[in-house]
Amino acid sequence: MDMTDAEFDELIAQLPRRVHDVYAPFVASTPDAPAFVEAGRVWTYRQFSDAVDAAARDLAALAIRPGDRVMVASENSVALGAMLFAAGTLDAWAIPVNPRLSGRELDQIAAHSGARRVMFNAALSKEAADHATRVGAQLRAIGPFGGIGVGPLNDATQAEPVTDGNERQVAALMYTSGTTGAPKGVMLSHRNLLVAARVSGLMRRTAPGDRIYGVLPMSHIVGYSILLISTLMHGAALHVVAKADPAALARAIAEEGITTIFGVPATYQRLLEYKSVNGIARLKRGSLRLMGVAGAPLDLSLKQRIEDEFGIPLLNAYGITECSPGLTGVREADPVSDESVGPLLPGIAYRIVDRDGKAVGTGEVGELHVRGANVMLGYYRAPDQTAAGIDRDGWFNTGDLARVNARGHFYIVGRTKEMIIRSGFNVYPAEIEAVLNSHRDVVQSAVVGRPVEGNEEIVAFVQLLLGASIDAEALAAYAANQLTPYKRPSELVVLDTLPAASTGKILKHKLRDLAIASARTGSTAAVG
Structure with a gap:
C-alpha cells in the first residue's frame, strides 16, 4: 500500500477533528456490529459510544476541564479504551499508564504531567487496586465501569491551552523511558494519532469483520494507536486481552475468529514455547490472515519457524513512540525473507546521516532522521529535549542506526546510544x-x-x-x-x-x- 503525495494530502484532509470521532461512522451505519470482545462479552459500536459519553459526563463531574491531564492506570480493557476516549471528548489529555509500574514510577509521571486526576482500574488487577489504596483513591463507577479508583483532585495544576483543529491539540501524553530509564512525556496530537492509525489500517487492510488480537498494552503507543484507535477507525473488533498468555492466544487463533495479530518477537517466541512444552503437533491457524511484529530485533530463525507454523508471512515493522509510532513496514503483497522492516510508510520523508550530519550512501549505516505528519509535537515540559530531538526544519532524530538498500527497504542496526x-x-x-x-x-x-x-x-x-x-x-x-x-x-x-x-x-x-x-x-x- 503506497500513495502519491496528492493521495496522502487527501487522506490528511479527510481525517476527523478528534480521535474519539473515529468510531462515529460505524455507530451510525452498523451500530450493532462488534467493537470489542472482552472475556467473552461483546460490546457493540453503539454500546461503546454510549459508554464513552457516560464516562465523559462522570469525568466532567469530577472537575476534569479542557486542557487538563487525566492519567489512567489500567490493564487492557474496554474500560481503559472508554476512559481514554472520554478524556478526549473533554479536550483533556489522556495519559495511559501500566499499573504494573512501581509506585515511584507512577508518582513520577503524575507529578511531571501535573495530572488533574489519576484513575486506577482496581476491578481488573491487584496492581491497580494496590495503587488505588496507596494514594487514597475512592472507588466508584466511571460510566458503566465499576471499581475505578479515583485519585484526589490536583487543584493546583493548570489547564493547557486548547486549539480547535487536530494538528496542534494534544490527544495523548505517552511516557517513554527510552534507553536511559528517565521518563519523557511525548505529546501526540490528534492528527499525529489519526494519520498513524489510518495508514496502519490501510496497510493491514483492516475492515469490518476483522477481529484484532489486542495483547500489546494500550499504555504503550502500539497498543493505543495501532490496536485501539486503528481498529475502531476501520470498523473492526478488538479482542481485548489484559495480560499476555500464550495458551489463550493459541486458543483465540484456533477458535475465536482472530484475523490479525500484532506483537513483539516475544509474543511469537512464547507461542512456540507453549506448543513445544505441551507437545502440540501444530498450532491451528483458524481465520488468521495477517501477523505483524515490531518493537525489537527479529530473529530470522523465529521468523521462519512462526511462518512455517501458520503458513503466512510475519511482517516486520518499525516505529517509535515519538512518531505515533509507524515509520516503515513490510507490505503483505511483498513479503521478505530477511530482517528488513520494509519501506517507508506513506507521508514520511527520511535521511540517514553520519556523525557529522552528512548523508551516507545506499547500504551504509547512519543515524535515521524522519519528517512527517505523525511526528510528535514535542516532549512535555522539556523544551531543551524537544529542540535536541526535532530541528527547525522538522526533522526528528530517531536515535536509531539504520541502512536502506537499493529497493528502499530499511534495516535497523541498533540505537545510536547502544x-x-x-x-x-x-x-x-x-x-x-x-x-x-x-x-x-x-x-x-x-x-x-x-x-x-x-x-x-x-x-x-x-x-x-x-x-x-x-x-x-x-x-x-x-x-x-x-x-x-x-x-x-x-x-x-x-x-x-x-x-x-x-x-x-x-x-x-x-x-x-x-x-x-x-x-x-x-x-x-x-x-x-
Whole structure:
C-alpha cells in the first residue's frame, strides 16, 4: 500500500477533528456490529459510544476541564479504551499508564504531567487496586465501569491551552523511558494519532469483520494507536486481552475468529514455547490472515519457524513512540525473507546521516532522521529535549542506526546510544544478538556495552529454554565461531528471564547497570 503525495494530502484532509470521532461512522451505519470482545462479552459500536459519553459526563463531574491531564492506570480493557476516549471528548489529555509500574514510577509521571486526576482500574488487577489504596483513591463507577479508583483532585495544576483543529491539540501524553530509564512525556496530537492509525489500517487492510488480537498494552503507543484507535477507525473488533498468555492466544487463533495479530518477537517466541512444552503437533491457524511484529530485533530463525507454523508471512515493522509510532513496514503483497522492516510508510520523508550530519550512501549505516505528519509535537515540559530531538526544519532524530538498500527497504542496526565502540571498531548489538538467538536453546538475548579504561567491552545476557543443557561457556564458543574477535562478548551471563517492559521490550538500561555492577563486584564469571 503506497500513495502519491496528492493521495496522502487527501487522506490528511479527510481525517476527523478528534480521535474519539473515529468510531462515529460505524455507530451510525452498523451500530450493532462488534467493537470489542472482552472475556467473552461483546460490546457493540453503539454500546461503546454510549459508554464513552457516560464516562465523559462522570469525568466532567469530577472537575476534569479542557486542557487538563487525566492519567489512567489500567490493564487492557474496554474500560481503559472508554476512559481514554472520554478524556478526549473533554479536550483533556489522556495519559495511559501500566499499573504494573512501581509506585515511584507512577508518582513520577503524575507529578511531571501535573495530572488533574489519576484513575486506577482496581476491578481488573491487584496492581491497580494496590495503587488505588496507596494514594487514597475512592472507588466508584466511571460510566458503566465499576471499581475505578479515583485519585484526589490536583487543584493546583493548570489547564493547557486548547486549539480547535487536530494538528496542534494534544490527544495523548505517552511516557517513554527510552534507553536511559528517565521518563519523557511525548505529546501526540490528534492528527499525529489519526494519520498513524489510518495508514496502519490501510496497510493491514483492516475492515469490518476483522477481529484484532489486542495483547500489546494500550499504555504503550502500539497498543493505543495501532490496536485501539486503528481498529475502531476501520470498523473492526478488538479482542481485548489484559495480560499476555500464550495458551489463550493459541486458543483465540484456533477458535475465536482472530484475523490479525500484532506483537513483539516475544509474543511469537512464547507461542512456540507453549506448543513445544505441551507437545502440540501444530498450532491451528483458524481465520488468521495477517501477523505483524515490531518493537525489537527479529530473529530470522523465529521468523521462519512462526511462518512455517501458520503458513503466512510475519511482517516486520518499525516505529517509535515519538512518531505515533509507524515509520516503515513490510507490505503483505511483498513479503521478505530477511530482517528488513520494509519501506517507508506513506507521508514520511527520511535521511540517514553520519556523525557529522552528512548523508551516507545506499547500504551504509547512519543515524535515521524522519519528517512527517505523525511526528510528535514535542516532549512535555522539556523544551531543551524537544529542540535536541526535532530541528527547525522538522526533522526528528530517531536515535536509531539504520541502512536502506537499493529497493528502499530499511534495516535497523541498533540505537545510536547502544552502539559499542570496541578498540576503535563499531559493534552493533543486534548482530551479536542475532547470532545468539540462532541457537536452538536460546529464547532471547540482549547485548550491552560496558565501559573499561580507554575502551568498551561487550556483555551478553541470555535467556535459555526451560530444560536447556547448554551452559555459558558452550554458548560463548558457539557465538565465537560466527563472530570476528572484536565482536565476541567479553562476558556472557545466563539469566532465568531478561528484564522487560509489559510489551516484551527488553530493558537494556537495567542490563547495562547489572553489567557495570558485576564488573565492580565480580559477581558473574567472564567468558570469552
